[in-house]
Every structure is written in structure tokens, then in C-alpha cells.
Amino acid sequence: MERQMKISVLGLNKAFESRARLGIMSVLMVNDSADFTTLKQLLELTDGNLASHARALEEQGFIACEKRFVGRKPNTIYRATEKGRESFKEHLVALEQFIKEQK
Amino acid sequence: MDNKEAIRDIKDIRSMMERSSRFLSVSGWGVAVAGLIAILAAWVAYSIFCDGTLFGDTHYLWEYKTRVAVFGSLVLVVLCGTIVFVSSVLLARRNGVKFVFDKTMRRTVFNFSVPLLAGGILCLALVMNGHYGLTSSMMLIFYGLALINCHHFSHPVLGTLGYLELLLGLIDSFVVTHALLLWAIGFGLLHVIFGVYLIVVNRKS
Numbered sequence A: 001m002e003r004q005m006k007i008s009v010l011g012l013n014k015a016f017e018s019r020a021r022l023g024i025m026s027v028l029m030v031n032d033s034a035d036f037t038t039l040k041q042l043l044e045l046t047d048g049n050l051a052s053h054a055r056a057l058e059e060q061g062f063i064a065c066e067k068r069f070v071g072r073k074p075n076t077i078y079r080a081t082e083k084g085r086e087s088f089k090e091h092l093v094a095l096e097q098f099i100k101e102q103k
Numbered sequence B: 001m002d003n004k005e006a007i008r009d010i011k012d013i014r015s016m017m018e019r020s021s022r023f024l025s026v027s028g029w030g031v032a033v034a035g036l037i038a039i040l041a042a043w044v045a046y047s048i049f050c051d052g053t054l055f056g057d058t059h060y061l062w063e064y065k066t067r068v069a070v071f072g073s074l075v076l077v078v079l080c081g082t083i084v085f086v087s088s089v090l091l092a093r094r095n096g097v098k099f100v101f102d103k104t105m106r107r108t109v110f111n112f113s114v115p116l117l118a119g120g121i122l123c124l125a126l127v128m129n130g131h132y133g134l135t136s137s138m139m140l141i142f143y144g145l146a147l148i149n150c151h152h153f154s155h156p157v158l159g160t161l162g163y164l165e166l167l168l169g170l171i172d173s174f175v176v177t178h179a180l181l182l183w184a185i186g187f188g189l190l191h192v193i194f195g196v197y198l199i200v201v202n203r204k205s
Helices: A002-011 A019-030 A036-043 A047-059 A082-102 B003-021 B028-049 B062-094 B103-128 B135-153 B157-174 B179-204
Strands: A063-070 A073-080
Touching: A019 A036, A019 A047, A019 A063, A019 A073, A019 A082, A019 B003, A036 A047, A036 A073, A036 B003, A047 A063, A073 A082, A082 B003, B028 B062, B028 B179, B103 B135, B135 B157, B135 B179, B157 B179
Parallel strands: none
Antiparallel strands: A063 A073
């Protein structure tokens, strides 16, 4: 029992602990890609906030970003990487486990 | 992290996944009002065509009446569509969501429109060739298929409504005499019921 607890706590990924990062990953799990504006509106974040959280996830290799121009406006498109998907799934399993054990 | 936090995280993840992949701003009020208009229209049509089998009688004014009916229904479709659209914009604004023509909405509209347009064109062809008998069931069937086709991208309950419309349409294709009644149930009554259901659901969230 004790051993199991430790494993599940380890399974919770620090990288997903912030609300914003959890949100970004959730959106990118069910959509092939999402652009900066869509993410900003969905998660109700400011430009700077979203940019910094997205950069953090990108540095960990969980998401990939691609900068494009629509007309003259820059537009960034985000995608979850294979590594990001796997890690997020593991995080979800750990969350589930955590809730079960607390009951 | 404690248990409550973990549960809240899971809830957040679920709602984010749902909100970003489904177009949920469908206004119950708009749908219910559209249903009422359809019932009213069916009643007006009944009083014009007297015997209730919409295109069935061989009255001397028949061709004129048919034109009025076809034109009237086109106006109605546009009117109801506009009402549902405008009320959905208002609903989104009330919920503080920006009503933009985003990916979820594009997908919903596209998947809804394809069967509906095909059905509409087919009905037009039927009317132009004088096959009036099956138009009402065709309308119900194709409308049902349109709803079934788009419900994965929008409110799940649209699927239930779609299957009911489909069933009514198929019944209608066998029952010749009560076309207008079945039409009024499908486009009127069902919309009022589902409109009220959506109002309740939207209020809860």
C-alpha cells in the first residue's frame, strides 16, 4: 500500500501542476492543433501568461509550436508532441489513482 | 495536493476538452420559438389546404397554393435559422464566451449543412416534378440525418432529436394522410420540447 502511494505521487507530473498548463494540454489532447488566439480565449489567459506557460511546455518537449503569418499578423500554432501525450496520459492515470487512494 | 484539488483538476480537464472540441452555444429559447413558429405555420397551411394532406387536393387553385406554400416554407426556414443563430449569439455573449466562427462551429455547421442541403435540393426536385406526397417525410428524414451527422461536434442531445426526426420521417413515408400532422410534430412539438430541455441544461452550466 505504502509503495503504491509513492509511485502514484511520483506519477503526478510537476509540469502539469499549473492550471494554465493543464488547460493547454487538455485542449491539445482533443484537437490536432490550436492557435494562440483560440487557446487564449478558451483558457481566459493574458497574452504574456499563455506565452510563458506555452514556452515552459515547449522547453520540456511536451508541445511543439509553429510560427506562421496570416497576412501580416503573426500566428502561432501549437500541437501536442507524442512525448507530451504520453506524459499527460500518465499524469491523468496518476490523478485517478490518487483520488482512489484517498477515498 | 489533496483530494479536492485532484478532483477539481480532473473536472477542469474534462470541461476544457469538451469546450474546445464541441460547439455548445445552442440557444434553447431560439429552438423553442422556432418550434412554435413551425406549429403556427402548420396550422396556417392546414387552414389553407383544408383537408390536411398538404399537397393532396386537386383543387383548381392548387398550383397557386403550392407556389405560396413552397415560397412560404423557404421564408420560414430562413426565419427560423436566423432566430436560432441570433439567440445563440446572445447566449454566448451572456456566458461571456466570444461567438466566433471557430473550428468547432465550422465543423458543426458543415456537417449539419451537407445532408440538409442535399435533402432540400431533393425536395425541390420532388415538388417541381409533382411528387408532393413524400416531401414532408423527406424533409424530416434529411433533417434528422443532418442532426445525427453534426451531434458529435455539438450538443449530444441533438443526436437524440435527430433519431426521433428520422423515425417520424420514416413513419410519415408510409402514412400518406397525416403528413402535415407528422410535420408539425417533427418540426414543431419536438423543437419546443428540446428547446425547453436546452434552456434547463444551459441554465445549469
